Amino acid sequence: MFLRNAWYVAAWKDEVVEGALFARTLLEEPVVLFRQSSGAVAALEDRCRHRFAPLSRGRLEGDRLRCMYHGLVYDASGACVEIPGQDHISARACVRSYPIVERDRYVWIWMGDTALANPDLIPDCHWQDDPAWRCKPGYKHFAADYRLIVDNLLDFSHLSFVHASTLGGSNSMATLRPRIETFDWGLRITRLYPSDVMPPYAAALASYSSPVDRWQIYDWHIAGNVLSMDSGFARAGAGALEGKRPDDAFQFHSIQALTPETASTTHYFWTYPHNFALDDPSVTDMLANGISNAFEEDRVMIMAQQDVLNRSPDRTMFNIGADAAPMQVRARLEQLLAAEAAGEG
Numbered sequence: 001m002f003l004r005n006a007w008y009v010a011a012w013k014d015e016v017v018e019g020a021l022f023a024r025t026l027l028e029e030p031v032v033l034f035r036q037s038s039g040a041v042a043a044l045e046d047r048c049r050h051r052f053a054p055l056s057r058g059r060l061e062g063d064r065l066r067c068m069y070h071g072l073v074y075d076a077s078g079a080c081v082e083i084p085g086q087d088h089i090s091a092r093a094c095v096r097s098y099p100i101v102e103r104d105r106y107v108w109i110w111m112g113d114t115a116l117a118n119p120d121l122i123p124d125c126h127w128q129d130d131p132a133w134r135c136k137p138g139y140k141h142f143a144a145d146y147r148l149i150v151d152n153l154l155d156f157s158h159l160s161f162v163h164a165s166t167l168g169g170s171n172s173m174a175t176l177r178p179r180i181e182t183f184d185w186g187l188r189i190t191r192l193y194p195s196d197v198m199p200p201y202a203a204a205l206a207s208y209s210s211p212v213d214r215w216q217i218y219d220w221h222i223a224g225n226v227l228s229m230d231s232g233f234a235r236a237g238a239g240a241l242e243g244k245r246p247d248d249a250f251q252f253h254s255i256q257a258l259t260p261e262t263a264s265t266t267h268y269f270w271t272y273p274h275n276f277a278l279d280d281p282s283v284t285d286m287l288a289n290g291i292s293n294a295f296e297e298d299r300v301m302i303m304a305q306q307d308v309l310n311r312s313p314d315r316t317m318f319n320i321g322a323d324a325a326p327m328q329v330r331a332r333l334e335q336l337l338a339a340e341a342a343g344e345g
């Protein structure tokens with residue numbers, strides 16, 4: 001159901017604050033996160049080895065975590081270092097700990113085979129934490145299988161319908177067939193719209209009006225479900241679609257990451273960094289709100305779709321031309337899941 005040998009976003013960096021315990025379920029496993037005195041984040045299984053009390057109801061004692069049921073104490077590696085009233089501590093009295101990397105405002109977690117946790121595999125998300133860009137961290141919870149959201153992000157034909165008054169603007173979103181390139185890490189999708197309508201969410205920002213050239217060029221990283229997108233618009237004919245980005249172009253670099261919570265619920269972490277109006281936080285707020293409203297449109301549709309799916313477990317879906325990218329990714333995901341199950345992952 002989920003790839004385990006992958007880096008997933010566990011939290012926004014700011015969610016894990018010094019002196020507090022942060023609990024979140026990831027890939028069906030309860031996890032507790034906390035900051036050590038070095039500032040590094042530790043992640044432990046949120047289930048005491050003794051009687052399974054959640055450690056997130058425990059107490060931080062320096063860099064150690066005490067279960068507040070019968071008082072066992074664990075260090076940041078998950079080893080038990082104290083059992084009240086008992087000198088002998090079995091090495092088996094430990095809880096699982098997970099490799100963590102904090103990068104680009106994300107807390108990344110590896111929940112598979114620890115020996116394979118190579119930080120070089122983490123996708124580049126630096127736009128979220130770069131002085132040349134501005135953004136506000138966003139989070140949404142979806143009561144839906146993460147794969148329905150993967151399908152949604154790999155097929156922007158829905159922009160014409162779900163997002164007609166937010167991200168969309170014209171029917172060309174639905175009719176365009178993107179260029180799809182395949183890499184070992186995933187897909188690159190290129191969608192270019194010459195002489196099109198300005199996106200509704202950004203119309204208040206520009207001093208010019210439609211027609212504009214629009215582009216959406218994005219990488220989909222299959223491991224960890226991460227989207228990284230160069231998008232924007234410029235005056236029609238100014239060369240933006242040939243790679244020249246004029247000074248009055250509006251450029252964005254969105255990052256979106258999906259971490260399964262359970263088989264039927266998903267954490268959705270997103271930003272929409274922009275590289276203009278750097279000194280005007282009201283622009284960052286306005287964009288974040290506009291995009292959040294648009295993603296809410298997806299959430300409502302996808303959760304309704306999940307509801308129908310739950311009531312039609314034996315029916316299969318029907319594919320159309322716009323499904324090329326989702327079908328490729330689903331097939332790759334199946335292969336990777338099978339390889340992991342066979343112990344090759």
Ligand code: FES
Pocket residue numbers: 048049050051052053067068069070071072
């Ligand atoms: S359940 Fe944690 S100490 Fe007993």
Ligand SMILES: [Fe+2]
Pocket residue numbers: 152158159162163294295298
């Ligand atoms: Fe959408």
